[in-house]
Amino acid sequence: MSKPIFRLGIIVNPFAGIGGALALKGSDGAKIREQALAMGAEKKANEKMAKALSILDALSGQFEIFTASGDMGETVCASLGLPYTIVYSPPSTQTEGEDSERAAKALIDAEVDLLLFAGGDGTARNICHVVGDTIPVLGVPAGCKIHSGVYCVSPAAAGQVVSQMIAGELVSEMEAEVRDIDEDAFRRGKVIAKPYGEMRVPAELSYIQAVKMGGREDEALVLDDIAAYVSEIMEEEPETYFVMGSGSTVAAIMEYLNIDNTLLGVDVIKNGQLIASDVTAAQLIELTRLKPCKAVVTVIGGQGHIFGRGNQQLSPAFIRQLNKSNLVVVATKQKLQALEGKPLRLDTGDADLDLELAGAFTIITGYKDKVLYNGV
Structure with missing residues (x-):
């Protein structure tokens, strides 16, 4: 048959x-x-x-x-x-x-x-x-x-x-x-x-995403530690444009800096000042072209994505302009542990770029505390 x-x-x-x-x-x-x-x-x-x-x-x-x-x-x-x-x-x-x-x-x-x-x-x-x-x-x-x-x-x-x-x-x-x-x-x-x-x-769980997780316990102290460390990085680079991605962890950094934040958008700051708020993909490229620039992004809880989920303004063109060395990835260890060994997901919308970015990422998990975690 x-x-x-x-x-x-x-x-x-x-x-x-x-x-x-x-x-x-x-x-x-x-x-x-x-x-x-x-x-x-x-x-x-x-x-x-x-x-x-x-x-x-x-x-x-x-x-x-x-x-x-x-x-x-x-x-x-x-x-x-x-x-x-x-x-x-x-x-x-x-x-x-x-x-x-x-x-x-x-x-x-x-x-x-x-x-x-x-x-x-x-x-x-x-x-x-x-x-x-x-x-x-x-x-x-x-x-x-x-x-x-x-x-x-x-x-x-x-x-x-x-x-x-x-x-x-x-x-x-x-x-x-x-x-x-x-x-x-x-x-x-x-x-x-x-x-x-x-x-x-x-139910091929390595391919199916988890429902997005919200915080289930108070991590305020950990977030303050992360924010304090990122703040020091910014102080050391006053001429650098810092593109702040969406998400609650990035929002905690903005709150620490006492800068208005677009929780579900992308903002740009320089030398402790808000330069642009809730920018589009095109505006972001134009604003940062030929300027020293870093992007602060976080890991989406339960899924492991750092691109392609609520931050499409960070387009493939912008990420190529930026390059991997200027990505500042922040996340609590609890959020990483919740991935249960699954890799970070790179869904930029450009398969070639995903391959270029794949490999180990340094993730800030506290004050001068970092871990290495693979992305695919």
């Missing part, structure tokens, strides 16, 4: 993540999308889905694809020369969350073995609303907000998991939480995250 053909469903939210590099704190809502596109935002979701699907080349003939028309899936399949069947066509090129839901319903009716989707937490919510626990799903991270546990750590990781399933390898399954935040509160510097349900995902 021949092996059955694996039925792979694909949905792309083509507008996922377009607000990230422009410091818009999300992409939900027609007005935000229109604003982002007017500002010159690039749609990257299909590019990220392509990175996942390109890994399936060696399995040609062992799977068939069911998807939506246009940029919701057809475009990326056609670009890679993958045969596909269209099961849903959106009424407009300006797709909405309802289109993701209708496409998901069509894929359930097509009896796919796995629904692979590219988007952010808003897309995960749409998929969850329709799918629930009916079929396995897997997310390709492409949005500004990636708090949900249904996403792989990178597009390539998603492709690897799918390839294992197509090849018939034993892949466990788990329930993963879908979470999303209030974007309006997000833009005001507040993280109000809520659970919206669970979906079934293949």
Whole structure:
């Protein structure tokens, strides 16, 4: 008896993540999308889905694809020369969350073995609303907000998991939480995250991200130690522009310095003064070009990402301009221990750059206290 053909469903939210590099704190809502596109935002979701699907080349003939028309899936399949069947066509090129839901319903009716989707937490919510626990799903991270546990750590990781399933390898399954935040509160510097349900995902834990962790104990003293050490570094380099990435650990440094902070954005300081607040990717490159510059970034708790999660303003172009030696990575040891040996994740959006950055990182974990930790 021949092996059955694996039925792979694909949905792309083509507008996922377009607000990230422009410091818009999300992409939900027609007005935000229109604003982002007017500002010159690039749609990257299909590019990220392509990175996942390109890994399936060696399995040609062992799977068939069911998807939506246009940029919701057809475009990326056609670009890679993958045969596909269209099961849903959106009424407009300006797709909405309802289109993701209708496409998901069509894929359930097509009896796919796995629904692979590219988007952010808003897309995960749409998929969850329709799918629930009916079929396995897997997310390709492409949005500004990636708090949900249904996403792989990178597009390539998603492709690897799918390839294992197509090849018939034993892949466990788990329930993963879908979470999303209030974007309006997000833009005001507040993280109000809520659970919206669970979906079934293949449980290859080295590839699937954990739900973002908040602090579970008072680490104020440790954060003060980290802040004091980074402050000394800054004092020693008064002409250096320090780009302050997002996250609570970086926020603690800004509080220590008594400088207004954009918790969920990127700020620039020099010689103890705020130079620019909540900058876009383009503004950051222009502001720091040909100037001495360092970037202070932290590790996202539970996931291990230092790029690609809430700090898309730190674009590949900026990081190349900066280079690895000028990255100041800060994290508490508790946060690193919570990774349970998993490496730091480098999801800059540029695979070649990820390879260049891979390897050991020096991480500041206290006052003149550092550890080495690998990144991939």
